[in-house]
Amino acid sequence: MEEMKDLILTYVINEYQEDEDDEITYDTPLISSGFVDSFSMVSLKVFLERKFQISIPDDKATPEAFDSVNKIVELVKSYMKK
Amino acid sequence: MTNIGSYHERVRDFNWNIAEKELGYNPGDTINIGWYCSDRICRMGLSDRIALYHEGFSGEERKYTFNDLRLATNTIGSFLRDLGIVPEDRVCLFMDRIPELYFSFIAGLKIGAIVQPLFSAFGDESLFVRLENAGTRAIITQRKHLAKVRKIADRLPGLEHIIIVDHRGDKELLKGEKAFSLTEATPVEEIEIFPARADSPSVLHYTSGTTGQPKGVRHVHYSLISQYLTTKWVLDLRDDDIYWCTADPGWVTGTSYGIIGPWSMGVTQCVLDSGFSADAWYRFIEKYRITMWYSAPTAIRSLMKAGDEVVKKYDLTSLRHLASVGEPLNAEAVIWSEKVYGLPFLDTYWQTETGSIMISNFPGMKIKPGSMGKPFPGIEGVVLDPKTFTPITEPGKVGLIAFKPGWPAMMTTYWNNPEKYSEKFVNGWYLAGDRAYLDNEEYYWFIGRDDDVINTGGHLVSPFEVESALLEHEAVSESAVVAKPDEVNMEVVKAFITLKPGYTPNDDLELEIMNFIRKKLSSLAMPQEIEYMDSLPKTRSGKIMRRLLHAREWGEEIGDTSTLDDE
Numbered sequence: 001m002e003e004m005k006d007l008i009l010t011y012v013i014n015e016y017q018e019d020e021d022d023e024i025t026y027d028t029p030l031i032s033s034g035f036v037d038s039f040s041m042v043s044l045k046v047f048l049e050r051k052f053q054i055s056i057p058d059d060k061a062t063p064e065a066f067d068s069v070n071k072i073v074e075l076v077k078s079y080m081k082k
Numbered sequence: 083m084t085n086i087g088s089y090h091e092r093v094r095d096f097n098w099n100i101a102e103k104e105l106g107y108n109p110g111d112t113i114n115i116g117w118y119c120s121d122r123i124c125r126m127g128l129s130d131r132i133a134l135y136h137e138g139f140s141g142e143e144r145k146y147t148f149n150d151l152r153l154a155t156n157t158i159g160s161f162l163r164d165l166g167i168v169p170e171d172r173v174c175l176f177m178d179r180i181p182e183l184y185f186s187f188i189a190g191l192k193i194g195a196i197v198q199p200l201f202s203a204f205g206d207e208s209l210f211v212r213l214e215n216a217g218t219r220a221i222i223t224q225r226k227h228l229a230k231v232r233k234i235a236d237r238l239p240g241l242e243h244i245i246i247v248d249h250r251g252d253k254e255l256l257k258g259e260k261a262f263s264l265t266e267a268t269p270v271e272e273i274e275i276f277p278a279r280a281d282s283p284s285v286l287h288y289t290s291g292t293t294g295q296p297k298g299v300r301h302v303h304y305s306l307i308s309q310y311l312t313t314k315w316v317l318d319l320r321d322d323d324i325y326w327c328t329a330d331p332g333w334v335t336g337t338s339y340g341i342i343g344p345w346s347m348g349v350t351q352c353v354l355d356s357g358f359s360a361d362a363w364y365r366f367i368e369k370y371r372i373t374m375w376y377s378a379p380t381a382i383r384s385l386m387k388a389g390d391e392v393v394k395k396y397d398l399t400s401l402r403h404l405a406s407v408g409e410p411l412n413a414e415a416v417i418w419s420e421k422v423y424g425l426p427f428l429d430t431y432w433q434t435e436t437g438s439i440m441i442s443n444f445p446g447m448k449i450k451p452g453s454m455g456k457p458f459p460g461i462e463g464v465v466l467d468p469k470t471f472t473p474i475t476e477p478g479k480v481g482l483i484a485f486k487p488g489w490p491a492m493m494t495t496y497w498n499n500p501e502k503y504s505e506k507f508v509n510g511w512y513l514a515g516d517r518a519y520l521d522n523e524e525y526y527w528f529i530g531r532d533d534d535v536i537n538t539g540g541h542l543v544s545p546f547e548v549e550s551a552l553l554e555h556e557a558v559s560e561s562a563v564v565a566k567p568d569e570v571n572m573e574v575v576k577a578f579i580t581l582k583p584g585y586t587p588n589d590d591l592e593l594e595i596m597n598f599i600r601k602k603l604s605s606l607a608m609p610q611e612i613e614y615m616d617s618l619p620k621t622r623s624g625k626i627m628r629r630l631l632h633a634r635e636w637g638e639e640i641g642d643t644s645t646l647d648d649e
Contacts, residue, residue, distance in 0.1 A: 019226035023249070031357040033139040034178060038384075039539070040356055041606035043596045045111060050589045058367055059387070063359045 004052070004076065009069045011047055016040065026070045031063040041066055048072065054079040086315040089456070098490060098638070102313040102315035106345070112277040114285055115158075115306045116191030117119055120152040121275070131297050132350045136181050136521040139356035144181060151185065154269040158182075158189035161262055164298045165243050167220055169194030169276055170283060174213060174221040175331070176231070178202050179355040182247045182264055186222050187341055194276030196288040198298075201541075202227055207602045210234040210290045213241060216397075216497060222262075224248050227605030229481065232256065277645055280304035285496060287334045291432040292533040298497030299434045301311035305338075305491035306346060308438040311342030312458060312460040316430060317376060317447045318403050325351045326367070327376045333541065334434040335407055338491070339376055341447055360388035364396040371400040378408035380539035383570045384429055395420045408540020409572045410528040418535055423588060429454055432527070433514060435506070437491025441483075441526050442516075444539055452568065454518065455527040462486035464511065464628030465520055468532075471509045477522040480529050484511035534628055536565040538573050541606050545575075545628065548599060548607050552577060554596050555620035557585040560618050564632040566611060578631055586615035 005026060013024050016035045030036045036044060045061050046053065056079055065075045086092055100595065106122075107113055109535035111428045123133075129149035136144045145156065159448040167173060173195040177183040183199075190197040200209060202224075209230055213221070220243035223231055230430035231244055235258065242258055249261035284303045288296040313319055317339065325344050329335035344351045356362055358381065370513070403633050404419060404427045411429040420426040428443040431454045441463060441578070443455035457463035464473040474481045487507070498502045506513055536543040545563040558582040565573035581587065592612045600608040619627045633640045 005487060019228060020229075021253075022226065023290075029139065032359060032362060034355070034357050036280075036357075037605050039608060039610075040600060042610045043593060043600060043608060046593050046596065062388075063357060064361070067359070 005073050006074055007051065008048070008076075012036070012044070012069060015043070017075075020051060024069075026066050029065045029067050033079075036066065038063065044072075048076055052076050052080060083598045085318050085320070085588070086444055089444050089447050089459070092315070092459040094414045094460060095485060098311070098460060100306055101490075105306070106312060106510060107629040109280070109575065112274050112275075113280055113303050113306060114191060114194075114278040115303050115342055115346070116155060116188045116193075117275045118157050118306055119342060120148065120632070123345065123348040124152050125184075125564055127347045130198065131285045131348065134181060134643065135350070135352040136182060137352075137354050137356070138180075140636065146181065148345075149343070151188070153183075153269040153271070154185040154264055155189040155192055157264065157267050158186050158262075158346060160274050161245075161267065162189065162195065163193050163273075164221065165220065165245075165260070167193065167195055167243075170196055171220065172196045172198050172216045172218040172381060174200055174216070174218045176200050176202055176204075176209065176221055176223040176227055178223070178226075178248070179330060181351050181353075182222070184248055184341055184353070186247075186262070187331060187337060188345075191278075192275055192279060193272060193449040194282065196283045196286050196300075198288075199290065199331050199333075199337060201604065202331060203606070203629045204230075204332075205235045205600065206230045206603045208296075208547075208604055208607070210237060212298070213238055215288075215295060216286055216298055219243065222247060225250065225253075227360045228259075228423050231318070231642050234408040255503045258379060259507055268438060278303040281494070283494070287337070287434050290535060290542045290547060291502070292544065293546050294502070296544065296547070297499055297502055299334075299420035299493045300495050300497055301437050301491065304341060305437045305611055307490035307621075309338050309342045309491055310346045313339060313347060316428075316439050316442045316458070317405055318446060319344060319345065319347050319349045319350070319374060323373045324351050324370055324400070325349050325374045325376070326370070326372045327351065327352075328354075328363075328381060329376070329407075334437070335376075335378075335540075338438055339407075341601060346524050358384060360392050361395075362386050364393065366394045367398055367401065373400055373404075374403045375401060376405045377427070379406055379411045379415060379542045379572050380408065382406060382411065382419065386415060386418050386420065387473055389552050392509065398423060400469060403426060403613070404428065404591075405442075408430070409537050410454065411452075413594075416449070426451070428567060431526070432456070435512075436485070436489075436514070437493060438489070440489075444482040444558065448487045450521075452527070453521075454528050457485075457523060461489055465518055465526075466511060466513075468517075471500075474520070478519050480517055480519045482532055483514040484508075484514045484527070485514065486510070494574065534564070534632070536563075536573050536575055538575060538606055539570075540567075540573040543607050547603065548575060548577065548609070551599055551602050551607070552595065554602070557581050560626070562618050562628050562631055563609070564628055564635055568610070574610040575607060575633060576611045578613050578615050578618060580615050 280358035327340040430613040431441040568574040
């Protein structure tokens, strides 16, 4: 669980953080803050699906579900169980 | 009663001097858009009216009166002038939707600079080609985008000034970089307004074509005339309206109707600098009691996807008029909005090059869901036969959308590219590059682009630009980029690639290439899907047959493949 959180957080920081002074934590809003826009969500979804061997339906990949690392972890976990 | 009243009477009696008179402009006078949007409104006695309600993503609110707007734009204009910015210097605005973006736009116009707004999500290469092409002298940006600017600054010898509006003192500034803080600067009460003439250049927006690099669309100060009147008659703005245009000023809607239109009328507008979510948008409408909402089909379809229940959580009764722009608005979205908001979104059609609304569904007019509507009064629109370039009179026959040049907001050239500009005109008509047909009541119905440009979420993406960027990835040997149908964005970018020897297709590589394009160009240009091919279909002369791949994606007939090399 912690490993998954850190993996996702590291990916988000590496790929989407533009200003090194910005702090991105597990609860930082990603979509509403503009770190990740709706088009970029696609590459984030691809990352999650490939990394965790899951398939997230398009209608579940919503801005709300992707809005923080913690929310993403919940989403990923719900598909790993299935 | 609507501002336009009877569409037919307006068409019959139309003259652009209606707008000139209302704005107090006489031919030959000076006409500075920046002054019209700020100082003139204050002189009309509206200094204390709110010009801008601004909310950032974390909910912090700022509000500015028209007098605040006047002072802020004087202050920024004065700062730019002190740096040595002179009329017709290109000043790029590369910021998120923060108040400084809106004020810098007006400030640049006030001192006669040519303002070059660019979408802040652009990657460094997209930024570079636009700054290089424009010969930009100054860029105003934020700390968070500074890394992208620094990455390309050495390759731009003409870029003398990099202005950071939120600089922190603890970080070192490099050569050419200057800090400017609007909150710390001494407000400038008076500034000499550049005496712009009707044909003085004002704004340079970049747009993508099928081939070649992006084109800089040059507009002039006289464009105010049609931007003002279309705002009044199509968006139906009134004195007591609270207006929300959801477009980013990096694109033309965000300046023509997200700055110039409402402020030249002295109307209060709201800006939400936050990513999309249905809850956030509805809460924003409820909080500010927004009355007029101008949005885009992609957003409307995303709201449809979020469902009807979320609408019921908010009080949206303040809304009285809705309009849409960016790509054709499908009939289902019009019908849905009438069901859930009690109001249909009225589709409007125009482009970066036209500068103002050309075809629209007008308030009070019979709406045909899915139709583009009819030309704005004073606009002579036609559908041309693609072979003879003569107007088609037969209802239902598809042709090219074209307009008779001469409206005030028409572009005056493509920057440094008069040849491309000339290509836009045939037989005295301006060719919009889109296909449509007219029905028996002369409503326009959109069919599609007349070229390979991809319209994704209302933004144009050049397949050539993405293909070129793909080739810069070490693993990619060949590339072809086409539009792929998408439920929300209408179209998204799809790439077909072949790999160089030594590379094999795999999931990690696909993700790596997606992110490579996102960072280099923008998230809009990032292929949402990449398909590996052993070889790409080519003509006998070796040209990649993009149309064949496009047809496959859209389930269309492939057409003549007699010149195909690799069947």
